[in-house]
Amino acid sequence: MNPLSRTRASGASHSAPRTASSDYEVIVVGGGPGGSATATLLAEAGHRVLLLDKASFPRHKACSEYVNPDGARLLRELGVGDEVLDAGAHRxxxxxxxxxxxxxxxxxxxxxxxGRAALGLSRYKLDHLLLQRAVAAGVEVRQRAHVRDVLRDRGWVVGVEATVGSVRQTIRARLVVGADGHHSAVTRCLGLDATMRxxxxxxxxxxxxxxxxxxxxxxxxxxxxxxxxxxxxxxxxxxxxxxxxxxxxxxxxxxxxxxxxxxxxxxxxxxxxxxxxxxxxxxxxxGPMAHRARRVAGDGFLLVGDAASFLDPFTGEGIYEALRGARLAAPVASAALRAGDTSARALAPYRVARRRAFTAKRQVCWIVQLFVHSPILMDYVTDRLDRRTDLGRTLAGVLGDFRPAQQALSPAFLARLLRP
Ligand SMILES: Cc1cc2nc3c(=O)[nH]c(=O)nc-3n(C[C@H](O)[C@H](O)[C@H](O)COP(=O)(O)OP(=O)(O)OC[C@H]3O[C@@H](n4cnc5c(N)ncnc54)[C@H](O)[C@@H]3O)c2cc1C
Missing domain, CATH: 3.30.9.100 (D-Amino Acid Oxidase; Chain A, domain 2)
Known part of the structure; x- marks a missing residue:
């Protein structure tokens, strides 16, 4: 039988192609906050994870380097709270x-x-700490490993093509996580980039x-x-x-x-x-910074962090979303790997979880973008937020991701914000 032929598995919409055995269970492309956190959580769940990053760490990253309050909590939850403070993070x-x-x-x-506070720490230090955390969790990390293409077999993602040093390599895995940021090669190679006007x-x-x-x-x-x-x-x-x-x-x-x-x-x-x-x-x-992927999961792949979507840094949730996305992706990926089914259907709960976690906040961010682009409106709402302290505190909690975003979308909140 052709080893690449596709088989049907009971319970799954269709099963992964039977290719040569995988080198790893998971390949994570990108060692920013999204990639390192996803890799750490999957390795801790007992999976064999390879992380590839084209850079050599520590490295700088274009960012305002502000970790929002709930992002700071997620760093503690990931077990790097003390290391981040020892590195001099500014509260x-x-x-x-x-x-x-x-x-x-x-x-x-x-x-x-x-007790809530944001943190300021250079990405030079933060991302290096997170990558070290992944190594400590058992992740195999290869730096200066540039992913050039995604390996596919009849529509399924089955690995990547990467240049490691100057050697082109094919590396196979049952699941590829695209966490390679704004200009994600994984998103691009899968044809999932959606332009935002x-x-x-x-x-x-x-x-x-x-x-x-x-x-x-x-x-x-x-x-x-x-x-x-x-x-x-x-x-x-x-x-x-x-x-x-x-x-x-x-x-x-x-x-x-x-x-x-x-x-x-x-x-x-x-x-x-x-x-x-x-x-x-x-x-x-x-630049331009805003972009999104048309899908965040499919047969054999998941996208986290900026590779999935990014709007604008004004509301300061990019690092938070990368860390939270990792928290949402890891249990779904782990369950799929254990069940031997990394199909789009098995990974769909990740898409649902993201929608639940991010949609309302994204709507708040769009409203804030409208204010930022309109000086008169920005002056008006800034004045209202300053004078109506309870509204200001609600919005601070929503922007810090420790209050439900729905609070800033309620008709009562918006009416009080816009009322003279
Ligand atoms: C100007 C600016 C200011 C910002 N300010 C803030 C802020 O203050 N607070 C905030 O929370 N967010 C901010 N953001 C957003 C934030 O930087 C991102 O949301 C965050 O870095 C996303 O993390 P990530 O892990 O998804 O991707 P990244 O941090 O971008 O990491 C991606 C990694 O993938 C690697 N990679 C890329 N391509 C490949 C490839 N082909 N092969 C192998 N490796 C690859 C890169 O080397 C990189 O290490 C800002 C963004 C911009 C542009």
Missing amino acids: MEAMLVHAPGGKRFLADFAGSEP WPRRTGLVAHYRRVTGLDDRGEMHVARHGYAGLAPLEDGLTDVALVADAAAVAARDGTLEHFFEEGLARIPEVETKLSGAERVGGIRGI
Whole structure:
């Protein structure tokens, strides 16, 4: 019998192709928060996991490096709470949001729920810690391993083609987890990339020393030409981000450096905070940032983190979603592997769990995007949130992912937010 012929298994819609035996039970592509957390949880559930990342760790990543309050809880749950604090993570009990017309609103996490705080830690340190956690859990990690293609057999994902060092390798597994971020090769090779027409923004970030006026909080400054974010990190560093229209970044006259510094200088309060500061290292950027995959699970594969979807950094849940996505994916993947059925049908509960976990918050994020893109509206709601403290605390909890997002979507909440 042809070893590649497909067989039917009772209980499954169709069974995996009978190929040469798999080298691993799971290949995780990408060692960012989503990949490392998924790999850790699957290895701890007893599975043989290989993680491939094209980078060599520690490595930098374009990010504002703010872990939201429930993301901080997930890091503790994953067992790296102490390591993150030992690495110097900066505790932020609140975010101060500045609207273009000068109104301000404090998203007070600790005020919303005592003890809640976000963390600022460079991705250079955070991602390395998470990768080490995966190794400690028994994950086999290969760095400088660039996945070029997804291996398929009659529609099923059965492994990957990767360049490890300069050698092209075929590695097989019963399940491939695409956790390779914004420009995911797994999503692209499976033809699942869906273009998002709006928002189309580019994010630029850099580290600074001697930024003044930030203690136990981060800051967001919305302006007409974009927005800036400031997040205090370890060792006296501050992450400074400028998010601007992708077309404006592409059509700039001068250098990226000039565009970045001039964009920040056009926001007076940011300029003041940066006046005695010094930039450390280069500027990193990604744009346009918004994208999503048309499906997050299929025969032999799952997508987590940015490979599945990302909207915009303003609401600060990317790392949280990557960690939470791992929590949702691992039990479904583990059950599927144990049952010997990694079909789309067996993995479908992951899609359902994601919808339950993320849809309402995503709707809140879309509403916030509308505010951020409309200076008049942003001034208006910022003023209301500042004056109506209970609304502000609800929104802080929703943005921090420790209150149900439905609270900020209720007609009562929206009516009080928009009422003069
Ligand atoms: C400008 C900007 C600011 C942001 N600010 C914040 C913030 O403050 N807080 C927040 O929570 N989120 C923020 N985000 C979003 C956050 O960075 C992501 O949501 C998060 O990194 C997703 O994690 P991940 O594990 O899915 O992917 P990533 O962290 O992107 O990790 C993907 C990994 O895959 C590897 N990889 C990629 N392609 C391949 C390949 N072909 N083969 C092998 N390996 C590969 C990469 O080297 C990388 O290590 C920001 C994003 C941007 C662009």
